[in-house]
Amino acid sequence: MNAGDERRSTHKLKIPIDLYEEIGSQEKTIRLIKIGLLTLKVSHLEQEIADLMKRTEHQKKKTAELPCETERFQQLLEEALQDGKTLEKLLGKKR
Amino acid sequence: MKLHKPTAKSIQVKTSQEIVDLAKELNFSLDLNTARKVIRLGIESLNREAEVKLALKKLEEEKERLASSFQKIALQNSQLEAKCIGTRSQFGKVSRDNRVLAMHLCARTLRSMREERLRKELVRKYIMNYRSA
Numbered sequence: 410m411n412a413g414d415e416r417r418s419t420h421k422l423k424i425p426i427d428l429y430e431e432i433g434s435q436e437k438t439i440r441l442i443k444i445g446l447l448t449l450k451v452s453h454l455e456q457e458i459a460d461l462m463k464r465t466e467h468q469k470k471k472t473a474e475l476p477c478e479t480e481r482f483q484q485l486l487e488e489a490l491q492d493g494k495t496l497e498k499l500l501g502k503k504r
Numbered sequence: 505m506k507l508h509k510p511t512a513k514s515i516q517v518k519t520s521q522e523i524v525d526l527a528k529e530l531n532f533s534l535d536l537n538t539a540r541k542v543i544r545l546g547i548e549s550l551n552r553e554a555e556v557k558l559a560l561k562k563l564e565e566e567k568e569r570l571a572s573s574f575q576k577i578a579l580q581n582s583q584l585e586a587k588c589i590g591t592r593s594q595f596g597k598v599s600r601d602n603r604v605l606a607m608h609l610c611a612r613t614l615r616s617m618r619e620e621r622l623r624k625e626l627v628r629k630y631i632m633n634y635r636s637a
Contacts, residue, residue, distance in 0.1 A: 420524045423514040423536045428543055435517050441546030442519070442539065446526040447556050448549045449542070453530055454563040461570040468577040475584040479591050486595040493598055496605035496626060499619055500612065 596636060606630040 424438055432438050514536055527534050534542065549556055606626050614620050 420519050420521070421516045422519045422523075422534055422539055424517055424543070425536060425540050426513055426515050428540055429515050429517075432543070438517060438543065439519060439523065441543045441550065442534075443523055443526070443546070444549050444553055444556065445542035445544070445546030446523060446530065446532070447553075447560060448545050449530055449532065450526065451556060451559050451563060454560070454567055458563065458567055458570060461567065461574055465570065465574045465577060468574065468581055471581050472577060472584065475581065475588050479584070479588040482588065482591040482595050486591060486598060489595055489598040489602060492626060492629070493602050493605065495622060496602055496609060499609055499614065499622060499626075500605060 599630065599634070599636070602626070603630040603634055 422442070429438060432441065519534075523534075532538065532542075606623075606629075609623050610627060610631075612623075614623060
């Protein structure tokens with residue numbers, strides 16, 4: 410985006426006067442602020458990506474564990490259903 | 505560009521919407537102290553402006569790719585989880601029913617040693633050692 414495309418707003422920023430005098434111009438000050446913010450955005454994105462990768466790894470771990478867990482409950486269920494039949498038979502209940 | 509009368513330590517300058525949007529996106533408040541830090545960062549990165557912009561572009565693409573991948577896996581897991589919870593819930597219900605039947609069985613007179621052995625095993629499983637799913 411070039412300077413011509415930038416929309417000017419009514420927003421104002423307070424700049425330390427010593428720094429402003431060191432820089433020398435408003436345009437350059439704005440440009441430095443923009444570059445500074447873009448640099449911060451790079452760090453911010455790197456952190457977001459690291460978080461996403463961590464969360465994705467956690468999800469992949471769940472993907473591996475869940476079918477085993479389901480299988481375990483399925484086996485317990487089948488055993489419980491069989492026990493239920495035995496109990497009813499011992500109680501003399503007709504199915 | 506009209507400059508306002510400087511205060512003792514600061515000067516007000518008009519800024520662009522792009523900067524306002526960037527600061528908002530980063531949840532960053534541009535006050536006197538933070539403006540100093542940001543400007544210093546800008547001075548350090550001035551010679552690498554093109555490199556910073558390229559890095560941003562690549563990182564945004566990477567983030568989008570990862571976010572899409574994460575959503576797919578999370579959706580798949582929510583379905584797997586629903587199945588697991590369903591099976592566990594079914595097992596829980598059958599176990600509770602069996603517990604009630606085992607309690608009734610305690611009061612029954614049984615016909616053989618085999619049946620006594622079975623009752624003992626089922627009572628141990630569904631009453632003495634019972635844990636809800």
